[in-house]
Amino acid sequence: MEQAIATYKEEAGELLAELETSLLELEETPEDNDLINRVFRAMHTIKGSGAMFGFDEIATFTHEVETVFDMVRNGKMTVTKRLLDLTLKSRDHIAYLLGCPIGEEVDRSPGDEIISGLRQLVPQLEMPQKGSTEVPAINLPGLSEEELSNECTWRIRFRPLPNILICGTNPISLINELRELGTAHVVAQFDEIPQIDELVAENCYIYWDIILTTSRGEDAIKDVFIFVEDDCDIKIELIDKSGLIDRDEGYKKLGDILVERGDLSPVEMQKVLMLQKRFGELLVEQGIVSPEKVQSALVEQQHVKGVRKERGEAPQAEAAASIRVPAERLDQLINLVGEMVTVQAHLTQVSMAGGDPTFIAISEEVERLTNELRDTALNIRMLPIGSTFSKFKRLVRDLSSELGKEIDMETFGGDTELDKTVIEKLNDPLVHIIRNSIDHGIEMPEARKAAGKPSNGTVYLGAEHSGDSVLITIRDNGGGLDRDTIRAKAIEKGLISATAEISDREIYAQIFAPGFSTAAKVTSVSGRGVGMDVVKRGIDGLRGSISVDSVRGTGTTITLKIPLTLAIIDSLLVKIGKDHFVLPLAAIEECVELTREDIKNSHGRNLANVRGVIIPYIPLRQHFLITDQRPEIEQIVIADIHGTKVGFVVDHVVGEHQTVIKSLGKMYRDVRGVSGATILGDGTVALILDMGVLLQSVEELENAGV
Amino acid sequence: MSVAGITETVQYLTFKLADEIFALDVAKVREILEITNITKVPQTPDFMRGVINLRGSVVPVIDMRLKFGMSATEQTVNTCIIVVEVNMDGDTTILGALADSVQEVVEMEPESIEAAPHIGARLNTDFIKGMGKVDSRFVMILDIDKVFSSNELADLGQGSQSSDKF
Numbered sequence: 001m002e003q004a005i006a007t008y009k010e011e012a013g014e015l016l017a018e019l020e021t022s023l024l025e026l027e028e029t030p031e032d033n034d035l036i037n038r039v040f041r042a043m044h045t046i047k048g049s050g051a052m053f054g055f056d057e058i059a060t061f062t063h064e065v066e067t068v069f070d071m072v073r074n075g076k077m078t079v080t081k082r083l084l085d086l087t088l089k090s091r092d093h094i095a096y097l098l099g100c101p102i103g104e105e106v107d108r109s110p111g112d113e114i115i116s117g118l119r120q121l122v123p124q125l126e127m128p129q130k131g132s133t134e135v136p137a138i139n140l141p142g143l144s145e146e147e148l149s150n151e152c153t154w155r156i157r158f159r160p161l162p163n164i165l166i167c168g169t170n171p172i173s174l175i176n177e178l179r180e181l182g183t184a185h186v187v188a189q190f191d192e193i194p195q196i197d198e199l200v201a202e203n204c205y206i207y208w209d210i211i212l213t214t215s216r217g218e219d220a221i222k223d224v225f226i227f228v229e230d231d232c233d234i235k236i237e238l239i240d241k242s243g244l245i246d247r248d249e250g251y252k253k254l255g256d257i258l259v260e261r262g263d264l265s266p267v268e269m270q271k272v273l274m275l276q277k278r279f280g281e282l283l284v285e286q287g288i289v290s291p292e293k294v295q296s297a298l299v300e301q302q303h304v305k306g307v308r309k310e311r312g313e314a315p316q317a318e319a320a321a322s323i324r325v326p327a328e329r330l331d332q333l334i335n336l337v338g339e340m341v342t343v344q345a346h347l348t349q350v351s352m353a354g355g356d357p358t359f360i361a362i363s364e365e366v367e368r369l370t371n372e373l374r375d376t377a378l379n380i381r382m383l384p385i386g387s388t389f390s391k392f393k394r395l396v397r398d399l400s401s402e403l404g405k406e407i408d409m410e411t412f413g414g415d416t417e418l419d420k421t422v423i424e425k426l427n428d429p430l431v432h433i434i435r436n437s438i439d440h441g442i443e444m445p446e447a448r449k450a451a452g453k454p455s456n457g458t459v460y461l462g463a464e465h466s467g468d469s470v471l472i473t474i475r476d477n478g479g480g481l482d483r484d485t486i487r488a489k490a491i492e493k494g495l496i497s498a499t500a501e502i503s504d505r506e507i508y509a510q511i512f513a514p515g516f517s518t519a520a521k522v523t524s525v526s527g528r529g530v531g532m533d534v535v536k537r538g539i540d541g542l543r544g545s546i547s548v549d550s551v552r553g554t555g556t557t558i559t560l561k562i563p564l565t566l567a568i569i570d571s572l573l574v575k576i577g578k579d580h581f582v583l584p585l586a587a588i589e590e591c592v593e594l595t596r597e598d599i600k601n602s603h604g605r606n607l608a609n610v611r612g613v614i615i616p617y618i619p620l621r622q623h624f625l626i627t628d629q630r631p632e633i634e635q636i637v638i639a640d641i642h643g644t645k646v647g648f649v650v651d652h653v654v655g656e657h658q659t660v661i662k663s664l665g666k667m668y669r670d671v672r673g674v675s676g677a678t679i680l681g682d683g684t685v686a687l688i689l690d691m692g693v694l695l696q697s698v699e700e701l702e703n704a705g706v
Numbered sequence: 707m708s709v710a711g712i713t714e715t716v717q718y719l720t721f722k723l724a725d726e727i728f729a730l731d732v733a734k735v736r737e738i739l740e741i742t743n744i745t746k747v748p749q750t751p752d753f754m755r756g757v758i759n760l761r762g763s764v765v766p767v768i769d770m771r772l773k774f775g776m777s778a779t780e781q782t783v784n785t786c787i788i789v790v791e792v793n794m795d796g797d798t799t800i801l802g803a804l805a806d807s808v809q810e811v812v813e814m815e816p817e818s819i820e821a822a823p824h825i826g827a828r829l830n831t832d833f834i835k836g837m838g839k840v841d842s843r844f845v846m847i848l849d850i851d852k853v854f855s856s857n858e859l860a861d862l863g864q865g866s867q868s869s870d871k872f
Contacts, residue, residue: 625748665799
């Protein structure tokens with residue numbers, strides 16, 4: 001039972017998140033029936049299963065809210081801001097109730113307040129009698145069963161008039177719309193296509209037979225064709241309904257279907273049946289029915305059989321579609337895959353050294369499998385980032401009303417997938433950035449009007465893929481950063497020198513320094529200079545990077561570049577002395593040789609001339625105090641770090657390497673420039689270098705030395 | 707005479723650093739490994755010898771001789787890595803400790819363990835739980851959690867020459 005309760009809590013948590021998203025979307029499109037239904041369904045499920053697991057408080061409370069939404073659903077009430085406010089509060093209250101242990105006294109006053117608020121919204125006549133609202137015993141799968149039992153199979157013949165294309169209608173999109181209603185099989189009929197010399201290219205000669213299984217009813221199907229009703233011929237017939245037809249009985253014979261459709265008369269059918277060949281073939285041979293029509297009838301037969309079979313197996317099928325797995329088991333899987341990758345690297349090494357072709361072939365096969373396994377395993381942990389976006393919508397909504405600002409939030413790329421742990425760790429930094437945008441970025445409505453901007457500001461939050469990283473953009477159309485104030489403050493704090501010529505980007509980067517704040521006063525939202533420091537640390541922890549762009553008066557854009565996964569990366573394996581090091585491949589551009597001659601020519605300065613471009617380099621051997629003999633020819637690995645090209649000098653470039661990232665642990669947490677370790681094929685440990693931090697620490701050392 | 711905190715008869719693993727015998731509570735010891743390839747992490751104090759691969763996890767290795775102010779451990783056939791579980795700021799961390807050789811597992815009665823002398827041990831007495839006697843030889847019982855507390859490691863890190871810039 002305890003496990004069931006834990007599952008319920010987890011599920012309810014997800015439903016609450018969905019509820020919140022739907023409510024916030026509803027605010028933008030209050031007429032959207034789909035959303036209203038989603039809200040209703042979420043509450044219904046929370047209530048139903050809540051009652052089942054003894055969460056009576058939740059069941060009773062949610063029932064009240066649900067009652068109100070039932071009216072909205074039935075069109076007896078409209079969606080208002082007040083209603084959404086209260087429903088959002090109810091969501092919070094349910095979340096609170098969910099956290100309370102069963103059987104203990106809970107604080108009912110906020111709940112009662114919400115309910116009385118909701119009751120006031122209800123039109124007087126519809127006011128439910130208090131006390132008469134008993135919780136109906138609906139269990140969790142109730143809704144889906146209800147839906148399932150409504151599931152019907154329809155036969156639709158969609159025959160557009162030849163001129164439908166000229167009117168600008170695309171029949172394909174209508175069919176796609178039908179597909180979205182449920183399971184559909186579509187057969188196109190070509191028998192009306194005339195000979196080429198009679199053919200008018202603009203005309204549509206094709207018509208379609210569609211077999212659709214849906215729970216949405218005839219009206220939904222008709223709605224799809226609502227705009228083309230006059231331009232086409234539509235026949236919609238109910239052919240199968242669960243519970244209506246005896247399930248044990250097989251579906252109708254092919255001939256019966258064709259007769260029912262009017263494609264074949266009963267007399268003709270009898271005649272053909274006499275010939276006792278395969279019926280479909282015969283029909284075609286006889287030229288009574290075109291092959292397409294037979295094909296279409298066959299599809300119908302298979303479709304209905306399929307649906308019935310599915311219906312019979314529905315409970316199992318649903319269970320198999322997705323399973324809930326504890327996160328630690330996934331972590332374990334990733335660890336094992338990581339070890340597998342390591343062993344595979346070793347295997348490849350050994351097989352190559354042995355030179356036995358069979359052995360090499362096997363090891364290559366293992367390599368292919370391991371790579372697939374790795375990708376699949378990493379994919380399992382990928383989640384769309386959209387789930388966090390909805391949380392921020394709520395944040396923006398609440399904060400803007402608290403501050404008296406009018407702020408909308410727009411999101412894009414919510415379906416961009418990122419590793420689960422990365423998404424979790426992104427949460428805090430994003431909260432701080434968005435709070436900052438709202439508090440400091442977007443101006444008060446009056447100020448905005450005075451500046452000639454629309455009174456309501458907008459915060460954009462988006463995600464997109466870029467190579468092996470994800471770019472997360474937070475943009476506001478507020479006042480932008482004040483370059484001079486930041487510069488002055490940074491000089492005051494001794495972060496930059498007063499005479500330094502530095503780019504805007506570098507100045508903006510100062511806002512991430514701990515304790516840095518240009519706000520004159522500390523508000524409840526921000527101003528203490530803590531937030532952006534949290535952002536920096538959080539993003540560093542994810543091996544990500546931040547860049548800030550701002551135009552005074554127009555707005556600020558903060559871009560976070562986050563690696564897709566924390567577990568396995570592509571990298572370049574290099575050697576210095578006896579030690580191996582690993583450089584993340586994403587930033588690396590090329591490798592060039594560095595000879596003694598070159599070093600002599602640059603007069604001891606760490607600068608290399610690469611095709612006429614001067615590139616500074618960091619001799620890692622000296623930096624890491626590796627003392628043994630320097631080779632005659634070294635290699636410079638050139639990387640692009642935040643837009644600057646920097647070289648890293650190593651003895652020898654070994655090649656590309658699949659790197660399974662391992663943490664170095666607490667003891668090495670203060671080591672700069674090393675972000676982790678990995679295990680090589682031969683079992684030794686190689687360190688993963690963080691090129692950005694290396695560059696930074698060298699810069700600091702040199703600045704301190706001057 | 708006994709030491710506060712040691713009330714039960716406990717088994718100890720004894721090992722040698724140079725000629726001295728030290729002891730660790732067996733409960734803290736996970737396993738003993740032969741010495742393998744240790745990868746040095748740059749810009750860390752000398753006593754932090756580096757990291758090893760312990761069946762797929764990366765485990766730091768400490769040179770206890772350097773830690774206790776002796777000369778660095780020289781590799782012999784007997785050199786081994788004692789893998790211990792250390793409680794570091796509330797978390798259990800796995801660490802490897804280099805030892806010249808591992809001796810045996812002995813039982814010591816609380817009565818036979820005395821408090822460490824404040825002077826004369828040439829060691830920070832915080833690291834020592836007590837002094838026991840095995841076969842008429844003194845054995846220093848280490849408080850491994852204190853030896854590897856992160857403050858200790860950080861303090862020593864500052865004094866090391868290898869954290870200097872090149």
